[in-house]
Amino acid sequence: MNRLTTTAIATLMALGLAPAAQAEIKIGATLSATGPASFLGDPEAKTLEMLVEEVNAAGGINGEMLELVMYDDGGDPNKARTFATRLVEDDEVVAIIGGTTTGATMSIIPVAEDAEIPFISLAGAVDIIDPVKAWVFKTPHTDRMACQKIFEDMQKRGVTKIGMISGTDGFGASMQAQCKGVVADYGIEIVADETYDPKDADMTPQLTNIKNTAGIQAVLNPGFGQGPSIVTRNYKQLAVGLPLYQSHGVASKGFIDLAGVEAAEGVRLPAAALLVADILPDSDPQKAVVTAYRDGFEKKTGTPVSTFGGHAYDAFMILKGALEKAGAEPAAIRDAIEGTTGYVGTGGIVNMTAEDHLGLDLTAFKMLEIKNGDWTIVE
Amino acid sequence: MSELLQFLFSGVTVGAVYALVALGFTIIYNASDVVNFAQGEFVMLGGMATVFAHAAGLPLPLAALAAIIGTAAVGVALNRLAIEPARGAPVVSLIIITIGASIFIRGAAQLVFDKQIHTFPAFSGDDPIRILGATILPQSLWVIAGAVLVFVALWLFFTRTLLGRAVLATSNNRLAAQLVGINTNFVMTLSFALSAGIGALAGVLVTPITLTSYDVGLTLALKGFAAAMLGGMGNPKGALAGGLLLGLLEAMTAGYLSSQYKDAAAFVVILAVLFLMPQGLFGRKSTDRV
Numbered sequence: 001m002n003r004l005t006t007t008a009i010a011t012l013m014a015l016g017l018a019p020a021a022q023a024e025i026k027i028g029a030t031l032s033a034t035g036p037a038s039f040l041g042d043p044e045a046k047t048l049e050m051l052v053e054e055v056n057a058a059g060g061i062n063g064e065m066l067e068l069v070m071y072d073d074g075g076d077p078n079k080a081r082t083f084a085t086r087l088v089e090d091d092e093v094v095a096i097i098g099g100t101t102t103g104a105t106m107s108i109i110p111v112a113e114d115a116e117i118p119f120i121s122l123a124g125a126v127d128i129i130d131p132v133k134a135w136v137f138k139t140p141h142t143d144r145m146a147c148q149k150i151f152e153d154m155q156k157r158g159v160t161k162i163g164m165i166s167g168t169d170g171f172g173a174s175m176q177a178q179c180k181g182v183v184a185d186y187g188i189e190i191v192a193d194e195t196y197d198p199k200d201a202d203m204t205p206q207l208t209n210i211k212n213t214a215g216i217q218a219v220l221n222p223g224f225g226q227g228p229s230i231v232t233r234n235y236k237q238l239a240v241g242l243p244l245y246q247s248h249g250v251a252s253k254g255f256i257d258l259a260g261v262e263a264a265e266g267v268r269l270p271a272a273a274l275l276v277a278d279i280l281p282d283s284d285p286q287k288a289v290v291t292a293y294r295d296g297f298e299k300k301t302g303t304p305v306s307t308f309g310g311h312a313y314d315a316f317m318i319l320k321g322a323l324e325k326a327g328a329e330p331a332a333i334r335d336a337i338e339g340t341t342g343y344v345g346t347g348g349i350v351n352m353t354a355e356d357h358l359g360l361d362l363t364a365f366k367m368l369e370i371k372n373g374d375w376t377i378v379e
Numbered sequence: 380m381s382e383l384l385q386f387l388f389s390g391v392t393v394g395a396v397y398a399l400v401a402l403g404f405t406i407i408y409n410a411s412d413v414v415n416f417a418q419g420e421f422v423m424l425g426g427m428a429t430v431f432a433h434a435a436g437l438p439l440p441l442a443a444l445a446a447i448i449g450t451a452a453v454g455v456a457l458n459r460l461a462i463e464p465a466r467g468a469p470v471v472s473l474i475i476i477t478i479g480a481s482i483f484i485r486g487a488a489q490l491v492f493d494k495q496i497h498t499f500p501a502f503s504g505d506d507p508i509r510i511l512g513a514t515i516l517p518q519s520l521w522v523i524a525g526a527v528l529v530f531v532a533l534w535l536f537f538t539r540t541l542l543g544r545a546v547l548a549t550s551n552n553r554l555a556a557q558l559v560g561i562n563t564n565f566v567m568t569l570s571f572a573l574s575a576g577i578g579a580l581a582g583v584l585v586t587p588i589t590l591t592s593y594d595v596g597l598t599l600a601l602k603g604f605a606a607a608m609l610g611g612m613g614n615p616k617g618a619l620a621g622g623l624l625l626g627l628l629e630a631m632t633a634g635y636l637s638s639q640y641k642d643a644a645a646f647v648v649i650l651a652v653l654f655l656m657p658q659g660l661f662g663r664k665s666t667d668r669v
Contacts, residue, residue, distance in 0.1 A: 036594075038494055039494055042494070168639075194633075194638045195638045195639055196633075196638060196641075197641070197642060199595070199598040200393075201392070201393050201396055201585070201588055201589040202389045202392050202588070202630070204385055204388070204389040204514075205385070205386050205389050205630050205631075205633040205638070206633055206634075206638045208382055208385045208386070208634065209634065212382065225496065226496050226589075226590045226592070229496070229590060230589075230590065233505075236505075237507045237514050237516060238385070238507075238514060239507075239514075254495060254496065257498075258496055258497075258498055258590055260505060262505065263505070
């Protein structure tokens, strides 16, 4: 029995620790690969694994191999905090990528700040980098930017009065608040403000009220998951007949399938370039990057690419750039990440400064319109 | 006027969904006094299995049939593997077993199917039917018809057939039922198969409206359970009335008060009803002989 245990342990060590022995740069990740946010965390985890493999196959960074220590926090902020502490104290990583959800990110931030380890978050909320924290960066565009992009487009179409119907989930509620914060800058007024539960099966009462509000010119639906699909179907059912805007939260092919080609016709939404890699003009600087990532990811995993995996791609590439430039000291890595300029990623072109730890502007979003069941870019 | 009608249509659509789920609770409850919290998972399995069978090339009616039979088999397996071995355990333990089973089925569905949201085409197209300025989708009529049909079938089953009465007898006193020659094992197997089948049928009917994914069961079970409690647990009439009432309450609150308080308003009414009538609107009065 004893010998069996010893053999088992020896085998495990051979499998698990042998690669570790030759690794020289350790980077950490805690992601929500399972649980309610798994549709975000799963492509992120697969992307990181793929990229580390690629880098090591190409001879590592400045000749040193990378080791990725990855934990699955299941979207639970408490676990994320525990894993972040473990990454810092036991695994002694030089940088952390992770925090799939805003909640998980917020609980990792104090750990990274205290330990003075650079942390690149993959979550959406603007609060992560506003106010700026010395050791915290993020790659995904913010809700506020999505709102601004949408309002910019509405302004161009001469819309001044809109209705909002928002999901009460974290994403919907946060974006609703951000949109209300910037709407006045565009001379637009929200004259109807309704909500729905993300699991609701029918939103016609809310949409009936919006439709019957005097003077309304367009409707905006912040939310993700199945809610926006149902809103879009009900919108057609009621023949509201006004422009409908969705958020970047539903920017995937699945949305068109679920809402139905007919109902989705004419819907506009902001999205990252990754989603429309094929229809980007060749002159677009992001075209090469997003096409390469998409092809690599889809070949490796057999699943369609998502913007969430793209966030992990950008985080890893920015970190890789910093490691190449500054070596493996956390403080030097931090300075190098902050000095990132002109990095062309899946989310846009990143120019970080001491005041801006995101480094994206509104050009990171393309305004898309759904036509005949496919995306087209609105100029 | 068209506003009120639209809210009514919305309420009836959603209410019929809840009613179908609530009806699934009645058989197992009647046979064993167990509230089966895996009922929502049966609804999910019905929808998801249809989606995948349809995607694999089966025509929709055949895919739906396969999903219903498959789910009924899962129901039987649940009884055989989890409920029967614990026979004699208190009802509360059995209920907790069903909660465990629901978590297991949800996890298994995540692996067997996937984590994406799915749907399949509505049976009679997506063109809304217009009545006096309000609209209703043809699929809503299918759901309503399904709920009414299941209700009638269950009502006939429990009041007019020997087997239905055997189910009620088993619930009342298992030993006594056995003594008068009722095969209680068969009754339990049958009740799980029927409950799972009804759940799966609900899943097939509602998926074009609610969409489906591995985790829809939890919310549906919760709403269906609330509807069943409101109407009176174990009574098909109560399940139907409770479901429709809950749906209408939600739609009217969202329409006339505020969409923020939609769920809260519905649950306040449920609390009030249960406070005044603990057995629900149509529940049987329980009398314990001492």
